[in-house]
Amino acid sequence: MLKTYDDDLKEVKNSIRNIADKVLIANKTLFNATKDCSEKLFSEAKLHLKNISSSLVDVDNEIIKILALHSPEAKDLREVVAYLKITNEILRASSNTRSLIRVFIQYCEHIDKTIINEYVLPLQASTVKALENTISMINIDDIDELKDIFHEIIVEEDKTDELYGMLEKKILSELEDSSDFERTHKVLKAFRRNEKIADRAISIANLILYIYEGGILQRV
Amino acid sequence: MSRLIINKIILILSTIAALIGITFLLWILATLTIKGYYSINWHIFTADLVNNGLRNVIIGQFILAGMATAIGVPLGMLAGIYLREYGANSKFAMIIRNFSDVMMSAPSIVIGIFVYGIFVVPFGGFNGWAGSIALSIMMIPIVVSTTDSMLSLVPQELREAGIALGASKAQVILSIVLSAAKIGLITGGLLAFARVIGETAPLLFTSANNNFLSLSLNGQYPSLTVSIYQLATFPSQTSQNLAWAGSVILTLLVLFINLTTRFIFKPRKQ
Amino acid sequence: MKLAIDTKKFSFTYPKNSSPTLKNINMPVYANQVTALIGPSGCGKSTLLRSYNRIHDVYPGNQYDGKILLYNNKGEKPENIFDYKKENELIKLRQRVGMIFQKPTPFPMSIKDNITYGLRLLGIKNKTELLDRAEIALKGSALWEEVKDRLNSSATGLSGGQQQRLCIARAVALKPEVLLFDEPTSALDPISTASIEELIIELKREITILIVTHNMQQASRISDMTGFMYLGDLVEFDKTETIFLNPKEKQTEDYITGRFG
Numbered sequence: 014m015l016k017t018y019d020d021d022l023k024e025v026k027n028s029i030r031n032i033a034d035k036v037l038i039a040n041k042t043l044f045n046a047t048k049d050c051s052e053k054l055f056s057e058a059k060l061h062l063k064n065i066s067s068s069l070v071d072v073d074n075e076i077i078k079i080l081a082l083h084s085p086e087a088k089d090l091r092e093v094v095a096y097l098k099i100t101n102e103i104l105r106a107s108s109n110t111r112s113l114i115r116v117f118i119q120y121c122e123h124i125d126k127t128i129i130n131e132y133v134l135p136l137q138a139s140t141v142k143a144l145e146n147t148i149s150m151i152n153i154d155d156i157d158e159l160k161d162i163f164h165e166i167i168v169e170e171d172k173t174d175e176l177y178g179m180l181e182k183k184i185l186s187e188l189e190d191s192s193d194f195e196r197t198h199k200v201l202k203a204f205r206r207n208e209k210i211a212d213r214a215i216s217i218a219n220l221i222l223y224i225y226e227g228g229i230l231q232r233v
Numbered sequence: 234m235s236r237l238i239i240n241k242i243i244l245i246l247s248t249i250a251a252l253i254g255i256t257f258l259l260w261i262l263a264t265l266t267i268k269g270y271y272s273i274n275w276h277i278f279t280a281d282l283v284n285n286g287l288r289n290v291i292i293g294q295f296i297l298a299g300m301a302t303a304i305g306v307p308l309g310m311l312a313g314i315y316l317r318e319y320g321a322n323s324k325f326a327m328i329i330r331n332f333s334d335v336m337m338s339a340p341s342i343v344i345g346i347f348v349y350g351i352f353v354v355p356f357g358g359f360n361g362w363a364g365s366i367a368l369s370i371m372m373i374p375i376v377v378s379t380t381d382s383m384l385s386l387v388p389q390e391l392r393e394a395g396i397a398l399g400a401s402k403a404q405v406i407l408s409i410v411l412s413a414a415k416i417g418l419i420t421g422g423l424l425a426f427a428r429v430i431g432e433t434a435p436l437l438f439t440s441a442n443n444n445f446l447s448l449s450l451n452g453q454y455p456s457l458t459v460s461i462y463q464l465a466t467f468p469s470q471t472s473q474n475l476a477w478a479g480s481v482i483l484t485l486l487v488l489f490i491n492l493t494t495r496f497i498f499k500p501r502k503q
Numbered sequence: 504m505k506l507a508i509d510t511k512k513f514s515f516t517y518p519k520n521s522s523p524t525l526k527n528i529n530m531p532v533y534a535n536q537v538t539a540l541i542g543p544s545g546c547g548k549s550t551l552l553r554s555y556n557r558i559h560d561v562y563p564g565n566q567y568d569g570k571i572l573l574y575n576n577k578g579e580k581p582e583n584i585f586d587y588k589k590e591n592e593l594i595k596l597r598q599r600v601g602m603i604f605q606k607p608t609p610f611p612m613s614i615k616d617n618i619t620y621g622l623r624l625l626g627i628k629n630k631t632e633l634l635d636r637a638e639i640a641l642k643g644s645a646l647w648e649e650v651k652d653r654l655n656s657s658a659t660g661l662s663g664g665q666q667q668r669l670c671i672a673r674a675v676a677l678k679p680e681v682l683l684f685d686e687p688t689s690a691l692d693p694i695s696t697a698s699i700e701e702l703i704i705e706l707k708r709e710i711t712i713l714i715v716t717h718n719m720q721q722a723s724r725i726s727d728m729t730g731f732m733y734l735g736d737l738v739e740f741d742k743t744e745t746i747f748l749n750p751k752e753k754q755t756e757d758y759i760t761g762r763f764g
Contacts, residue, residue, distance in 0.1 A: 397597055
């Protein structure tokens with residue numbers, strides 16, 4: 014492929030990485046904010062997610078331009094299509110994070126401290142780890158290394174599943190009166206989003222593997 | 234079924250025809266070789282006609298043909314260059330091409346008589362210049378034709394590429410086209426030389442013959458072909474033998490030049 | 504974007520033809536960009552390209568209308584190339600606007616003589632200067648390393664891709680302002696094609712490039728502006744990414760998507 018293609022593609026890759034990093038930092042900041050329900054840090058977390066959807070749309074348009082101008086094939090085609098789908102995944106992860114932050118700003122103070130320390134913080138930590146691993150895959154091209162990291166992400170995602178299960182049970186068992194129900198419902202839904210963000214991380218990792226392994230797109 | 238029979242018949246007939254042609258060729262060569270073998274000896278190449286040798290007439294034939302080439306090739310090439318590079322497919326060029334082709338079949342004796350009238354009578358006698366001119370007239374149409382076709386083989390893009398770099402038409406022709414057609418043009422010149430070196434009729438009334446070695450073209454000039462004619466019709470055994478010897482030499486000469494052109498052309502063909 | 508050439512209401516009729524091959528073409532060619540002309544066979548793209556260095560003049564009897572304005576990089580008023588009547592004016596034009604052909608056209612001489620051909624036409628005789636400029640041109644065409652040890656050998660011994668790069672170096676040696684490429688890679692294998700495409704992208708930094716290609720992907724890969732021609736008309740002319748992503752004319756879209764005819 015021509016150097017112009019390589020240059021254009023490198024820019025797309027870097028943009029994706031930068032935007033994904035923003036989602037990661039938002040989740041990290043959220044983690045720190047949850048520790049002492051710091052309003053300041055919650056706001057900071059939200060700030061990192063500003064303008065992400067318009068940045069992602071710009072990347073999409075760049076990818077479409079690359080497809081139109083360079084007609085890539087084989088691994089090049091897989092790479093460009095994978096990036097096009099990855100922007101969607103990042104967008105969903107970003108909106109999940111945003112909903113999470115919103116709920117925490119409202120209800121952080123009302124949640125039991127033990128629950129936060131025993132279940133919520135580990136849940137968020139796993140999510141952060143999954144995201145971090147996925148983002149690191151973007152600039153690696155050795156397939157064995159990619160597979161190893163992929164397994165680690167699966168491990169973290171399983172952890173989030175487990176932790177959420179335990180969290181749900183604990184919260185529902187301590188439900189005393191129905192006046193708490195709306196709040197409890199909202200909070201549980203928010204925690205579920207951590208698990209969804211981890212799902213997105215796996216989808217992205219799967220797409221990156223698709224670039225180097227080949228074959229067809231598959232469900233995870 | 235009948236198609237197969239017809240196939241076989243045609244194959245047999247054409248093979249027979251080819252064999253007949255080759256037989257005559259081999260017969261001529263064999264006869265020449267046998268008859269000439271006994272007559273060729275060192276004396277022939279060291280003595281002049283006056284002493285029953287062929288030295289002066291062989292040299293003379295070369296000089297006549299050489300001078301004809303010096304006149305005919307440049308004129309023919311320039312005409313060929315004009316036809317192909319400047320005239321292209323214009324009506325005028327087509328007419329000239331047709332005339333040139335017709336001239337190729339002009340009877341050689343008529344050319345001889347024409348030159349007799351123009352270059353012999355006004356100058357008071359047979360001379361070598363007239364002989365060379367007669368040969369060159371025979372040569373020109375051949376050179377024109379080969380130059381024309383060799384130049385037409387040069388791809389048009391090559392000329393356009395020269396023009397695109399800022400060369401004038403003449404520069405393109407001189408530095409590119411002629412270079413590209415070099416081998417073909419040289420071959421054409423050699424073929425024309427081979428053609429005229431074996432001619433007799435144009436020399437009969439122009440340079441006639443000379444028993445002595447002469448390097449001046451102002452008078453009668455020794456020629457191998459005219460000598461063969463004269464010797465063959467003279468009723469003496471020595472003359473007849475000399476005629477056979479001359480024929481062998483002439484045949485081998487023409488054969489040699491023709492084979493050379495094939496060798497030059499073959500390996501370079503892409 | 505600076506103009507290198509402006510085509511104004513340009514029409515062209517071959518001799519013996521009753522109707523024009525090019526009809527009223529209006530097209531800018533921007534400096535230091537690659538402009539591509541695409542379209543089906545017979546649409547007139549090569550005819551248009553060959554008008555820019557007036558190589559049609561080699562074959563008498565052409566009729567044309569309109570102007571082709573050539574700008575120089577000093578910002579002076581442009582000249583209509585059809586005002587040039589004398590041979591030395593045409594020669595000067597061709598030294599400013601060079602051309603590369605579809606079939607590689609190495610001259611039957613050494614590599615060195617090929618490259619310096621145009622320079623010697625200019626009157627440059629100094630051997631060192633000729634050699635220096637040849638080296639620069641060959642380096643600029645990514646050919647120097649491959650031929651530096653056999654500059655005196657015949658150019659016809661090079662491979663097809665090398666020969667084409669030789670022709671490019673030969674034209675570049677004259678430091679032209681514009682280079683016209685007439686389907687330069689259609690006779691070459693994919694690897695030579697790729698190296699010439701890379702070369703063209705490099706060259707556009709110094710030279711304005713106009714390329715005719717029947718390979719649409721080539722136009723989409725290397726050009727900044729693209730013109731789509733059909734039956735002598737310039738149907739659409741726009742930025743390459745617009746033509747290949749959002750063409751405005753249905754004819755253009757039909758051609759690009761392969762639904763022509």
